[in-house]
Amino acid sequence: MKVSDILRVKGSTLFTVTPDESLSVAVTTMAEKDIGSLVVMEHGDLVGMLTFREVIQAIVANGGTVGTTLVRKAMDDHPVTCTMETELDEIRRIMLEQHARYMPVMDQRMLMGVISFYDVAKAVVDSQNFENKMLKAYIRDWPAEDASGSN
Template sequence: MKIQDVIRNKGTEVVTIPPTSLVETLVALLHERNIGAVVVSTDGRHIEGIISERDVIHALATDGVGVLAKPVSELMTARVYTVSPDDGIEETAHAMTYQRIRHVPVVVSGEMHAIVSIGDVVKWRIDQLTDERNHLLGYLHA
């Protein structure tokens, strides 16, 4: 199975924020949308970085509340791990687990197409296992 299977169920919406936005704006956006990470992008198509609630917590612990007045670009991760819709779900799950990445943008022809979280991958796998179990139960009871 491929990442495109996860996207088919989840959708392609990606929440972005410009790199010049303040961290306090980011925090409000994370809260408002009930999400854990935002792709940093000036134009909404090209990835400049990614920033998560974990990045904000680490910065708060290190620098204090003054971090809320800093631009997102100062906290974001600039080297972003990405996948394509044709990449395998299992390989992506392994990479996310071992690299400790919870959100992975999906890129097509150099432009952002979607974003997949570790929760999306786990949900997809649970749904797949449930379907397999139901098919086996149906076979046994037939």
């Protein structure tokens, strides 16, 4: 399974923010859309990721408020990315090693989507459920052996 398979099921809705927007606007967008990340875009290019992790770190650094902090100051400016062709097993490995809960999907310089740890876990569970269903159907249809022990 590839990233393209996950995005096909998930859909292509993207939420972005610019680095010069206030963190409070970004946090409001995340809350209203019930999302855990925003892709930070500037002049059509990916320049960072803002997740709840960076938001919490910014709030702590600012004495418990977002204040006048800009997205640029809080964002991860070197997010780990993948392509549409990246295999699911590779995504799982990268996300675990990098502690990345969200990963932008790129095609050259074009943002194609974002996959989350949840998306990956759901894809794995769905795949396993399908495999289990097929195995159960195969076992149920297993040919009976005749008395001589051969089929």
